[in-house]
Amino acid sequence: MNKLARSTALALVFAIASFTRPATAQVQPEDAAYDVYARYRDDPAITTQQVEPGLWRAHLPLAMLRSEQGPIRLDGAEDTARMGFALAPQADVQSARLVLRHVSGRGQAKADPQLRLTVNDRFVGQLAGVTTNAAGVNEVVLDPSVLMTGFNTLGIDAVQRYTYDCQDPDAPELWTDIDTTRSYVEVTYTRHPFAGSLADLGALVTAGVGGVDHLGIVTGDGAMTPDRLRWGALSAQAVSNRLGYRLPDIAPLAPGALTTDAAGMDIVAVGTVAELGGLVPPEASALSGDEAWLSIAPSPADPTHFMIIASGLTPAGVEGAVRALAQDNFPLSDSDALLLSGADLPSGAVVARKRPIEAGAKYTFSNLGLADTSLFGKDHGSVELDFDLPADLRFRTAGEAVFSLDFAYGAGLRDDSVVNIVVNGEFQRAIRLTNPDGEVMPGYQIGIPTSALRPGHNTVAFEVELSTESEGLCSTRSMRHLAFVLKDTSTLTLPEADAYVELPNLALLAETGFPYTGLGADGFAIRAGDTQPETAAAVWTLAARLGQMHGTVFTGVDFGFGLDLGDQDTLVVGTRTALAGFMPASISFSGDAGTVDGGTFSRDFKSVDLGDNGLLIEGQSPSFAGRLVTVMTAETEQRLLSSAKSLVQPSHWSQLEGGAAVWRDNAATVVTQAPATRFAVGTMDPDERARMKSAQSPWRWILTIAGILFALASVLALIARYMRDRMNES
CATH class of the missing domain: 2.60.120.260 (Galactose-binding domain-like)
Structure with missing residues (x-):
């Protein structure tokens, strides 16, 4: 190993070690579970746990029910906050409560400020404002009858005073803060036995309490194939796009494990009739040629969850079934099974749910x-x-x-x-x-x-x-005439x-999914480093996250295994050992320089243990200029899937930027690095390009102008000298 490779490897080892090991002065006894990030409060998250057989409890922090970050601030004499949460049709609510941690300005201590609480515009309780030095906690029991299937709105109205005489309605004393991390809605529910048809998919495949939280994907026994990898990704997107704003926990399942590993899961079984075996109902024996089969029924592992089967005798038949499942506007019948043939089979790209608007319009x-x-x-x-x-x-x-x-x-x-x-x-x-x-x-x-x-x-x-x-202080303030x-x-x-972008840019990936969107005419490739089911599930998880951004389904994407790079943008997912001989020299991770730069990454990567970290890194393809390669990797297959599930959470995904990111399960562990070199994709107006170059290199622009002025002055001096000599001669 040459000197450069050795120094890069040592820097990488040092960087990764710094993410995975606590300082020696903080070593704990061997039987203690030490977390170096214990000083950080756990990220607020919507969680569901089983209280007893058949009984579940959902914990919904207010921070996860609103788009704004931080606490709720209610200002002025009257102010209102609104947020919503969903209840799936499968949930039969047994009890519910609202826990609110709040505090109001001390200037209101003698004037009885109040909070009025509503659910779906129905009064559910009122709370006295807490004006002590510390926040107070109140619990309000909710009548299950005020909650309804679908979207529910929680309203918090503040009525605030600091005096009963003349009051400025916008006085700074009039404020209430609500801690959205430690305030929450709690819903305890049972699940209805599953009963629905294919026409009910829009209502049954929903986010929210009692919705699709865990999704098992069955692709058949035996080794994973490119077709199975593709169908699993499209199925994950078909479900996730219907959920809208939440991702399910995606897991691979073998056909023989449905009765043991699939409890509490909704299931999609996708593959040929031969691959799925006994999961396909006998009615599918009527299939012939490239016909497709799509059905829905209670899960064999849990009758309160569903199992969707997308199958056919041939790969073309399976493809047609998956496309029918993925299209929102496909006319699914009000029955539990559907046989598609001939002109009924959907083809072409699945239309995106939402597209960006275009310039020049x-x-x-x-x-x-x-x-x-x-x-x-x-x-x-x-x-x-x-x-x-x-x-x-x-x-x-x-x-x-x-x-x-x-x-x-x-x-x-x-x-x-x-x-x-x-x-x-x-x-x-x-x-x-x-x-x-x-x-x-x-x-x-x-x-x-x-x-x-x-x-x-x-x-x-x-x-x-x-x-x-x-x-005057006590003048009547009527605002009924105010209107806009x-x-x-x-x-x-x-x-x-212009269509022009500089890469790598993980922030752009997190914001738009670019270039892995499925919106453009140019396709891209997704490659798995091996055929292990956990690696496939990591691919499905990332595909679900990327597709959900625009409601796209990756029907035009080249799925496969192996580490060959074609003339297209490529997303590569695999363990460190599977990718050790692949990593292009144009992609590397430097611990000492704080940048992602070129080097001998493929050689060094073999000797580095990533520990519990996931690594996401981007760079230009070494074989095809202007093509982006994005690599997600971890130490083992299990850690790869776990890292993918953490990465797609909003707490992690929103922090992506630069050219590389390292993370663990806690969002406080996300570390990013800027790329030292970038490359451009697209075209730009020549004048605009010149302005951009001048802005990026002002000294070069100044020196260029100075050179032009110097040359012009020299020419003028020569002309003046020539004219003077002619005059002297005459």
Whole structure:
């Protein structure tokens, strides 16, 4: 081993060891379970545990029921928080309770602040505000009758006072904080025996309490094949896309283990009739040729869960069954089985549930999912517009996105009333509302710089601040005349943009899945390092996470085994030993430099023990310029699957950035490193490219300009000298 390889290997060993071993001064007795991350509070997570046979209890922290991070802050004389949770049809609620940890400002101690609690707009309890130095904890027992199948809304309304005389409704004393990590909804339930048809898939395959938490995938006995790897991934996506925002815990199952290992699981069995054997019902004997079979029935391991069978006599038949399962709009019959043949067999790509909007186009707010929105009787409020942009979109310098807003506001406002436009959390522009008689404003145009927009998800907030005249401390404050309406006929016009992106970029992968989205015409490849079932389940887990972002199904993806790299972006999943001879020299992990850079990774990787860590790393393909290779690996097959399940959780996934990431089960363990070198994919306008290069290398630009000026001055000096000599001669 040469000196460079030896130093890189030692650095890698040191880096990995630092993630896996506590300091020697903290060594615990051998019988103690020591966790170096014990100082971090456990990540809030929705959990379900079995209380006794047939009885389950779901724990739903409020932090997991809302998109905003951190505690709930209720400000002012009146404020409201709303959040939701789902109950699956299979859950028969026996009891429920709400536990709330909250504290209010001490300035309200003598004025009896209150919290009013509702579920689905029905009153369930009220709590006195806690104004002591520390937070208080209250428990409210919920009547199961107020909970309903589907989406449930929990409301918390604060009524706050610091005086019974004249009060400023926006005084800083008026606040209540609710700890969303240690406040939770708890639901205890039994499960109904499964009864449903294929037409009920949309209702049965749901997230929430009593929904699909654990998914077992059966692909038949024997070694994993490329077809089985593919069908398992498509089945995982078919289920996960219906769940919408949560991923099930995916596990591989053998046909003979259904009665022992599949308790508490919903099951998808996918494969040919010969591969699935006795799992396929006798009615499937009517199959012939490339016909497909799709059925649903109670699981043989647990009659309260379902088992879906997607099968056929041939691989083409199985493919047709999986595609029918994956399509939301496929006309499934109101029966427990369906035989598809001929023109009934679905083909082609499965249409994505959601796609990013394109540059160079105009969109109405209604197209973007925002309906007419009105604010009445409030001095402030926010109207939010959400949309996704392509991952490889790059707007040109000094471009503007133009809003044409149709809005109206009421009379009697002070002239300092405004609408602030905040894009992705940063203030951009403001609109003054200055007419004291109110006004209807159709087509009010205002531009924002395209630099405020970013690839992936974008949020534009129209923050309305309405001021009204008031005099004196005890003057009557009526806000019933305050009004603002934003119409869904308003439009957003985006300028033209280039398709250009710099890689590696794990943050872009986490935000958009790029380039593994299934949206574009260019396909990609997914490779498993070996044929072990745990490795396949790790592939299925990652595929489910990537597909769920846009509701896509990877029908156009090249699945396979082995470590050959073709002329396409490739996602590789396998254990460290399986990938030791594969890792391209363009992808490496450096512990001392804090970067991901080139080197002799393939040689060094053989001698490094990853311990309990998972490793995700990206780099350019050594054989095909402009192609990305993304590798996820761990020490053993079991650890690989465990690492995949941790990685796809929001607590881990949201932290990805740079060119490499290392993690363990606790989200506090995620460590990322920036790539030392990047490569570009796509095309860019020549003038824009020149501006970009100048911005990246200002000294080069300055020296170039200086060189041009020097050359110009030299030419002018020579001309002047020539003219002077001619004049002297004459």
